[in-house]
Amino acid sequence: MSDKKVRVRFAPSPTGGLHLGGVRTALFNYLFAKQNNGDFVLRIEDTDQSRYVEGAEQYIIDCLNWCGITPDESPVDPGQYAPYRQSERKSLYRQYAEQLVMQGHAYYAFDTAEELEKNRKEIPNFQYGQVYRDGLRNSLSLPQHEVDQLLANHTPHVIRIKVPADQTVGFTDMIRGRVSFETNQVDDKVLLKADGMPTYHLAVVVDDYLMKISHAFRGEEWLPSAPVHLLLWEYLGWKAEMPQWAHLPLILKPDGHGKLSKRDGARLGFPVFALDWEGSQGFNGMGFLPEAFINFLAMLGWNDGSGHEIFTLTELVDKFSIDRINKAGARFDFEKAKWFNAEWIKKAKAESLKAKVKEVLTDKGIDVKDDAYLITVIDLIKDRCTLLTDFYQQASYFFQIPAEYDLNAVKPKWSDEKTAFFNEFISILNKQEDFTSANIEAEFKLLMEQKSLKPGDVMLPFRIMLVGGKFGPHVFDIATLLGRDETINRIEQALAAFTV
RNA sequence: GGCCCGUUCGUCUAGGGGUUAGGACAGGAGAUUUUCAUUCUUCAAACAGGGGUUCGAUUCCCCUACGGGCUACCA
Numbered sequence: 396m397s398d399k400k401v402r403v404r405f406a407p408s409p410t411g412g413l414h415l416g417g418v419r420t421a422l423f424n425y426l427f428a429k430q431n432n433g434d435f436v437l438r439i440e441d442t443d444q445s446r447y448v449e450g451a452e453q454y455i456i457d458c459l460n461w462c463g464i465t466p467d468e469s470p471v472d473p474g475q476y477a478p479y480r481q482s483e484r485k486s487l488y489r490q491y492a493e494q495l496v497m498q499g500h501a502y503y504a505f506d507t508a509e510e511l512e513k514n515r516k517e518i519p520n521f522q523y524g525q526v527y528r529d530g531l532r533n534s535l536s537l538p539q540h541e542v543d544q545l546l547a548n549h550t551p552h553v554i555r556i557k558v559p560a561d562q563t564v565g566f567t568d569m570i571r572g573r574v575s576f577e578t579n580q581v582d583d584k585v586l587l588k589a590d591g592m593p594t595y596h597l598a599v600v601v602d603d604y605l606m607k608i609s610h611a612f613r614g615e616e617w618l619p620s621a622p623v624h625l626l627l628w629e630y631l632g633w634k635a636e637m638p639q640w641a642h643l644p645l646i647l648k649p650d651g652h653g654k655l656s657k658r659d660g661a662r663l664g665f666p667v668f669a670l671d672w673e674g675s676q677g678f679n680g681m682g683f684l685p686e687a688f689i690n691f692l693a694m695l696g697w698n699d700g701s702g703h704e705i706f707t708l709t710e711l712v713d714k715f716s717i718d719r720i721n722k723a724g725a726r727f728d729f730e731k732a733k734w735f736n737a738e739w740i741k742k743a744k745a746e747s748l749k750a751k752v753k754e755v756l757t758d759k760g761i762d763v764k765d766d767a768y769l770i771t772v773i774d775l776i777k778d779r780c781t782l783l784t785d786f787y788q789q790a791s792y793f794f795q796i797p798a799e800y801d802l803n804a805v806k807p808k809w810s811d812e813k814t815a816f817f818n819e820f821i822s823i824l825n826k827q828e829d830f831t832s833a834n835i836e837a838e839f840k841l842l843m844e845q846k847s848l849k850p851g852d853v854m855l856p857f858r859i860m861l862v863g864g865k866f867g868p869h870v871f872d873i874a875t876l877l878g879r880d881e882t883i884n885r886i887e888q889a890l891a892a893f894t895v
Numbered sequence: 896g897g898c899c900c901g902u903u904c905g906u907c908u909a910g911g912g913g914u915u916a917g918g919a920c921a922g923g924a925g926a927u928u929u930u931c932a933u934u935c936u937u938c939a940a941a942c943a944g945g946g947g948u949u950c951g952a953u954u955c956c957c958c959u960a961c962g963g964g965c966u967a968c969c970a
Binding site: 407408410411440442446511519520522551571574575576577582584588590592594599614615616618619620622644647653691694695696698700722723728730731732741776778779780804850851854855864865867868 | 896897898899902906907908909910917919921928929930932962963965969970
């Protein structure tokens with residue numbers, strides 16, 4: 396690999412969209428490529444057209460872009476090895492499949508789906524391989540003239556790899572080390588389907604070779620099919636150029652058993668997609684910062700050993716190392732994901748949050764006119780927001796009078812003295828020259844003492860008058876920001892509501 | 896069933912032949928803030944089991960158990 400440029404490919408299937416595991420694979424691919432000044436290639440795996448979802452391809456690109464990952468080569472930005480959609484490379488695959496047949500490493504199989512179904516049902520541990528292939532309808536078992544006849548008649552058929560007997564094939568995984576398989580356990584996988592499309596097995600080998608891929612990261616679920624790929628690299632005569640593989644640990648369900656699936660999101664109330672997809676809300680829509688999303692995804696199965704957990708994409712590129720990727724699957728923890736987001740919001744400058752917060756507020760019908768005012772508000776409240784959507788609850792009262800008050804917190808203990816206090820406070824505010832937080836607070840406390848009231852008697856009511864509830868930053872800071880007129884207005888409105 | 900991969904607090908993990916087995920999230924308690932958060936302090940919480948190897952194994956090896964993945968003309 397030293398004399399070869401690093402080229403890493405990410406090959407998502409557009410049939411199911413991009414979920415958590417997919418984005419993480421993309422991320423690790425990207426980190427490794429960038430760290431080695433290599434290329435990050437996006438190849439779209441649409442071999443099964445029947446399951447293709449309209450718009451999926453653009454969705455994948457949007458997801459990567461949202462995460463800050465830009466492919467060096469992709470269907471929209473092709474490089475010298477274009478095209479990058481498998482469906483557009485269809486003609487390439489047949490010749491290699493036929494070549495394998497010619498060399499005796501593959502064969503034509505004419506069995507129908509029903510016949511195979513029947514065998515699988517009736518024969519325990521049936522697999523299309525060396526044990527049963529002679530009794531099935533293929534170019535190995537049938538006489539040559541019959542095979543020629545079937546082919547001439549365009550009888551539907553597939554091309555299968557002929558897996559050899561009694562061999563051990565193995566490779567060194569970048570994460571797991573030596574992994575090996577007995578060929579006797581491997582079945583004759585289909586390489587070319589009856590419709591002429593390649594299966595993943597053929598396509599991935601041919602494309603990785605033609606696109607000069609040097610390293611390939613994929614999910615652990617692919618490990619069992621590695622021997623087929625190994626054999627293919629060997630039979631095609633490209634063994635020396637086979638990429639190095641890394642099989643990533645799976646992301647598991649937060650509860651119960653198995654790998655994380657789309658249904659888990661709906662069931663447990665968290666996103667499994669980066670962006671909204673097929674009617675389910677993504678991390679973006681739920682109020683996650685892409686920086687936080689990437690950060691927490693990277694830490695799911697990897698760490699730099701320092702104990703640090705907050706990293707930017709750039710830092711990740713710098714620190715990333717394959718040997719620090721874990722072997723075991725990681726359970727997805729939404730609480731931890733939210734913690735990452737809260738950390739990123741706290742860390743962010745108000746200015747960089749502005750556009751996103753504005754969008755959240757606008758969606759809720761709040762018209763933000765003054766950007767400088769918004770910046771001040773964001774600085775005041777961002778430490779108490781976990782998701783971007785929290786900015787609505789935390790900021791709305793800076794822009795509109797509370798729609799309702801937490802009356803339970805004030806009404807039971809309300810008294811005429813308190814009404815008098817606030818009426819008097821209004822007239823003080825009217826006369827006050829400097830409407831600063833400190834001044835208002837001083838006046839408030841002075842009046843409080845004159846009236847022999849305790850802070851507990853009037854501080855909370857004042858907050859509820861301005862905010863509507865028991866939350867938010869220092870109440871006098873809020874009053875200053877609202878301004879004299881609005882503060883007085885809110886006291887008056889609330890007084891009316893409290894004394895009904 | 897067969898094959899492959901894995902196994903440290905509830906979760907994500909650090910560590911690695913001799914450690915009080917460390918951190919983070921979540922949880923408990925407290926301080927600060929006369930709101931809610933933030934922040935800070937603090938508590939509880941783990942090496943799957945059995946055999947080896949060794950003066951000594953959580954760490955290395957084997958077995959078992961458990962978990963996961965694959966076993967399609969899906970990826």
